[in-house]
Amino acid sequence: MQLNIFGQTFEYRNDRSELEGMWQNIFSMLAEEDRQLSHLVVDGVEVYDEMEAYIEERIDSIRTIDVVAVTMQEYIRDVFQTMHSYLTRALPEIERIIDEFYQTPSEHTWIRFEQMLEGIQWIDQALYWLTEHPKHSLDRQALARIRETLAEQLRQLLEAVEAGDAILIADLIQYEIKPLWKEMTEHVQTNVVN
Incomplete structure (x- = not known):
């Protein structure tokens, strides 16, 4: 699956063992950019709540995850x-x-x-x-x-x-x-x- 964040694309296997590293990458990049996670777009579906559970339930079939981040203001x-x-x-x-x-x-x-x-x-x-x-x-x-x-x-x-x-x-x-x-x-x- 592809993770798209701040114009960069990262590849992860569709496996639960990849998720911890993916989340660490997301939050590290958010901190570097001084941004806050707004929501994710998972295969075209906007996900605002319980993002981790949403991804875990669909881990086998996810193709793309787009991270939508906003400024603190x-x-x-x-x-x-x-x-x-x-x-x-x-x-x-x-x-x-x-x-x-x-x-x-x-x-x-x-x-x-x-x-x-x-x-x-x-x-x-x-x-x-x-x-x-x-x-x-x-x-x-x-x-x-x-x-x-x-x-x-x-x-x-x-x-x-x-x-x-x-x-x-x-x-x-x-x-x-x-x-x-x-x-x-x-x-x-x-x-x-x-």
């Missing part, structure tokens, strides 16, 4: 745009979850609640990356404060889940998570526009 902008899009789309869903927890949550409510928690985990990871990455001029203190507040609210939310208290879950989402969600949306909006 482009990557940060993409993170903020993705976060803004998610936060904006999720707010109406959060309203529905609150309403349903104040009544009697159905199995579907719990599934959507779980999806909300997965979104919070993704936001937490993104905020962690943004606060820990030294190559940008973002307000790290504001991002760290939002992340700390989110972690505390998530802890309280999980305690309410363990207690099986649907009203407390609804209250926490209504009066803690939702206002923070709106604050994050405003903060992210500022960074998406700039």
